[in-house]
Amino acid sequence: xxxxxxxxxxxxxxxxxxxxxxxxxxxxxxxxxxxxxxxxxxxxxxxxxxxxxxxxxxxxxxxxxxxxxxxxxxxxxxxxxxxxxxxxxxxxxxxxxxxxxxxxxxxxxxxxxxxxxxxxxxxxxxxxxxxxxxxxxxxxxxxxxxxxxxxxxxxxxxxxxxxxxxxxxxxxxxxxxxxxxxxxxxxxxxxxxxxxxxxxxxxxxxxxxxxxxxxxxxxxxxxxxxxxxxxxxxxxxxxxx
Numbered sequence: 001x002x003x004x005x006x007x008x009x010x011x012x013x014x015x016x017x018x019x020x021x022x023x024x025x026x027x028x029x030x031x032x033x034x035x036x037x038x039x040x041x042x043x044x045x046x047x048x049x050x051x052x053x054x055x056x057x058x059x060x061x062x063x064x065x066x067x068x069x070x071x072x073x074x075x076x077x078x079x080x081x082x083x084x085x086x087x088x089x090x091x092x093x094x095x096x097x098x099x100x101x102x103x104x105x106x107x108x109x110x111x112x113x114x115x116x117x118x119x120x121x122x123x124x125x126x127x128x129x130x131x132x133x134x135x136x137x138x139x140x141x142x143x144x145x146x147x148x149x150x151x152x153x154x155x156x157x158x159x160x161x162x163x164x165x166x167x168x169x170x171x172x173x174x175x176x177x178x179x180x181x182x183x184x185x186x187x188x189x190x191x192x193x194x195x196x197x198x199x200x201x202x203x204x205x206x207x208x209x210x211x212x213x214x215x216x217x218x219x220x221x222x223x224x225x226x227x228x229x230x231x232x233x234x235x236x237x238x239x240x241x
Contacts (some may be wrong), residue, residue, distance in 0.1 A: 029134060032092055066145075068145060069141065071138065074138060077137075077141075078136075080130075087120055087127065088134075089128075089130050092127055095113060096109060
């Protein structure tokens with residue numbers, strides 16, 4: 001076990017060496033007499049909310065995207081720099097995730113972390129103060145962003161209600177147009193059917209008149225006797241019986 005702790009201390013020293021890659025902010029010297037980490041923690045500078053944008057109509061759909069800072073940017077904005085030798089709470093988290101400690105029990109992890117901090121000359125209180133400062137910075141950023149996004153979400157909810165009202169208005173308007181068109185079609189259909197009836201009557205009357213004009217009246221000539229027949233009947237009547 002002592003050999004594993006020595007290997008852990010060596011691993012931690014290699015992580016703190018100047019040749020080790022470190023993409024975080026440069027270390028700040030520990031000049032304070034009470035052993036506080038880095039510079040005094042400042043609250044993040046938050047950009048004041050812009051003016052309330054105008055409410056868009058249903059035809060205008062603006063882009064809506066929440067842009068949030070990364071945790072490292074939040075720490076830098078809060079003035080939290082890497083403490084002496086880089087032993088921040090994030091360094092402890094990295095140590096716990098390493099292959100050297102990850103498989104150990106909780107008690108052994110605790111002992112290994114304390115040994116690594118003691119070898120680096122870092123007190124547990126310093127690490128706890130760094131963790132609290134970072135947590136406070138994240139909480140402050142969350143509160144500010146939550147206030148802004150909730151205000152934005154409320155405006156979006158108002159826009160949704162306005163769009164729904166416009167949709168109902170448009171729907172009512174077009175339903176009224178449809179009803180008027182259907183009523184107009186019904187009236188025009190009835191008018192056209194009445195005209196068709198009059199047209200049929202007119203055509204029937206004209207057809208009867210044309211038929212009467214084409215057909216001449218037949219005289220009943222067969223019922224009127226001819227002169228010859230009259231003379232013959234007269235002669236017959238004059239003869240003696």
